[in-house]
Amino acid sequence: MKPRIAVLGCGYWGSNHIRTLKALGALYAVSDANRARAEGFASEQECLAIDPDTLFTRPDVDAIVMALPPQYHAEAAIKAVENGKDVLVEKPIALNVPDAERAVAAAEANGRIFMVGHVLRFHPAFEKLKELIDQGELGEVKYIHSHRLGLGKFHTENDALWDLAPHDLSMILAITGSAPVEIRGEGAAILDHLSDFAHLHMRFPNGLRSHLFASRLNPYRERRLTVVGTKAMAVFDDVEPWERKLAVYRHAVWQDSGHWAFTTNEPTYIPVEDGMPLTRELEHFMTCMRTRQEPRTNGEEAITVLRILTAGAIGHG
Missing domain, CATH: 3.40.50.720 (NAD(P)-binding Rossmann-like Domain)
Structure with a gap:
């Protein structure tokens, strides 16, 4: 039924x-x-x-x-x-x-x-990215940065940070598996008293650092999550066509005679299962209703997201 x-x-x-x-x-x-x-x-x-x-x-x-x-x-x-x-x-x-x-x-x-x-947690490209990280394909994750930029979606109650950042914060928390121990936010209100731009800088218990940039007053769309590991880097770019949404870069960086050296490689585009994130999210909700299992995006995670948003709102003007 x-x-x-x-x-x-x-x-x-x-x-x-x-x-x-x-x-x-x-x-x-x-x-x-x-x-x-x-x-x-x-x-x-x-x-x-x-x-x-x-x-x-x-x-x-x-x-x-x-x-x-x-x-x-x-x-x-x-x-x-x-x-x-x-x-x-x-x-x-x-x-x-x-x-x-x-x-x-x-x-x-x-x-x-x-x-x-938090619908992007159900995006097939993010699910595949998370799988690669869990399998150790990127090595130890050291840095995550996300950019969510565009024009529009102006609200009377919540600013760019509160409207745009929750999706990215949910993905970052899924990767890190813990809440940040340090949060620094800054923003700028251009149109009225609500911030149209927002930057968040976070540090996590294991030293991992993350940066988030959100804007609703930007001339072009950007929907990109980048994960930097010790073995490889990966980019989930939701603006790209389906076959290019998830790219892995196997760049190499090392020290040679006291100097840093590096090589660059062309990206490998990872095949991603087709599917609409909202459809998959609602299917997961119905599965949780039937089995009574805890949702992947549960209330505790949402509270953590709100705590980060609240801390990051300091300094918005």
Whole structure:
């Protein structure tokens, strides 16, 4: 039996969830404060339109995917899990750590699945990159840097750091396996009081360092994660065509008579299984609902992401 999943929030990203769940045969209902918008999607996708005020107590709804403005996520998630619903909450799950902790604690207390929409963790290219790292193909990872740049997606509540960085932070945390011990952030507000650019510098317990650059006021798109190891370097570039999304560079660097020397090699493009990250994310959510296993992108990781965002926000102006 397919689970009966409702999508709360029929905006840009909510609409992607709606269409993907429909294709997976698990879309049961849609819900939005704008009743006409919800009814439009319900008619288009042949599902129910349920008012947000009654959605949480409906016994015929098994789970809720939440794609709301982030300031509403925590309270909605708490209400859902207290009424026996599993939840997938889009990032960021809250605008402060205490709200996130309350939501995650409520899910645990009620035995509910709490998954977070860090969708790039389910990108086949990242999954393959993680596999290469775990197999030791890159050697010991020493440095990770990510760039997520583009134009647009201006929000009234969250800045470039909070909107763009969670995906990259989730990937970085998956690679490092630990939270950073040192975080330094800086940003610049160009259009209004919210930062349009953000830099994060992190140091991890084993000495690994990481740098993140996010911008929503950039003339070109860049979606690149670079991992530097002692044996090789790898780049996950989501702007590249599918067959070039994951590249491994087997450059060599060594000391010769007290001087550094190096050789460069052409990249090896790693074959990557085809598949849409959002489809794979929602399939994982349904698997977790069925098996009651802990999601790959769980609440604890999301809280760590929020702690980093909060610490990195210092100095934004």
